[in-house]
Amino acid sequence: MIRKNETICAQASPGGGALTVIRVSGSRSISICSKIFIPASEKIKLTDLPGNRVVFGEIKDGGKVIDEVLLTIFRAPHSYTGEDSVEISCHGSEYIVSKLLELLIRNGAAPARPGEFTMRAFMNGKMDLSQAEAVADLVASSSEAAHRLAVNQLKGGFSENIRQLRNELLQFASLIELELDFGEEDVEFADRQELLALVHKIRSITDSLASSFITGNAIKNGIPVVITGKPNSGKSTLLNAILMEDRAIVSDIPGTTRDAIEDTIIIDGIRYRFIDTAGLRTTSDRIELLGIKKTREKINQAEVIILTEETTEDPVTINERISGLRDITGNKRKKIIIALNKTDLTPDLDRENLRGKIKLNDNESLVFISAKEKTGLEVLKAELARSVEKQRLNSGDVIITNIRHYEALTNVSKSLEQVEEGLKEGISGDLLAVDVRQAIYYLGEITGEITSDEILGNIFRNFCIGK
Secondary structure, three states: OOOOOOOEEEEOOOOOOOEEEEEEEOOOHHHHHHOOEEEOOOOOOHHHOOOOEEEEEEEEEOOEEEEEEEEEEEOOOOOOOOOOEEEEEEEOOHHHHHHHHHHHHHOOOEEOOOOHHHHHHHHOOOOOHHHHHHHHHHHHOOOHHHHHHHHHHHOOHHHHHHHHHHHHHHHHHHHHHHHHHOHHHOOOOOOHHHHHHHHHHHHHHHHHHHHOHHHHHHHHHOEEEEEEEOOOOOHHHHHHHHHOOOOOOOOOOOOOOOOOEEEEEEEOOEEEEEEEOOOOOOOOOHHHHHHHHHHHHHHHHOOEEEEEEEOOOOHHHHHHHHHHHHHHHOOOOOEEEEEEEOHHHOOOOOHHHHHHHOOOOOOEEEEEOEOOOOEOHHHHHHHHHHOOOHHHHHHOOOOOOOHHHHHHHHHHHHHHHHHHHHHHHOOOHHHHHHHHHHHHHHHHHHHOOOOOHHHHHHHHOOOOOOO
């Protein structure tokens, strides 16, 4: 995939707009563009211009004018890729864009592959691997929170943390390995207590970063929220009320919803993926049974569960269903919101009395709503917002969103656990060095200090073309 010596080109902006940007990068980018671009001023010679200059002129195919464009020149290393680059701002006509790319290719450029511009930026030291991955996250961000996480990672704070931890381990690893050169003299350069304290500190940091993945991944992809409950408790009506559109079929016939229905909404800058599921009940209908099976699967995949119950329901029965829901999840981390629905049918309800009869755990809450009348929904949304670690998000702390980073951090922790155990048991320095070096390796994988063509290929093939 790595083509260092070729000049590449691609459309770098979405199609369909009034204007389009075409990006060209590589050692021949300016000379190739000079073959098809005629500056408005005869005094201007494209190949002689310094970087960061914008020139107005025409794109021509022989004597035929294709478009009037603005052409921006970037000189290495002061460009996105670190190479000589040109960005052409042309009109957004499909014909113009395709013709311009055809001219560039005809004159020596090669079509860019997915992520190839950003890969070159990484290869030329403009950013490390985790920052390069943040570029893709930034392009794909669909909410304020996801955008904020991508920007934070792109700024390099996470990378700097990883580099610092790696450098500290490298220093101790070199001292341990120095001892091996003086093995017969029984010399100890690396203080074992200091190493134990350092390993404990680094492991604590990496564990904290790894634990943030649950929040980060949910924010990046949308926090999955399952709406569940018995048939006819108002699940589909609630989904429609939250989305403010008739997304799910509403009927007084039990078992209407037989498949999971999904849609998304952004609340307070965070994207939620709402999933309306089949009602949980005993049934002999084979199709409905499949829906109930899928409901259980969705419950286990969700970060937040909204259990709809009717205000007229017996509190004992509600408590039994909450307990059954806990049994299904088997996960104390999941946020459960009990939505007592149809308050419009019970205007004289003693809410505090009913609230006192519902037994909740720390990660559970109760709200009163009328999905039909759309009342109580703001309180429900506030409970959803509390399910996210917004304090951590707003504090600027590093939150990881990438499964590759999570796996590497987990491996670092496992290696350092081996080091801790070895230090406590007093094992030899050569064995300690193996595990310390393994932890250093995994930290280097995150930033790309240690990588391979296969890893790079897996990362950049998921990018869009032009980035």
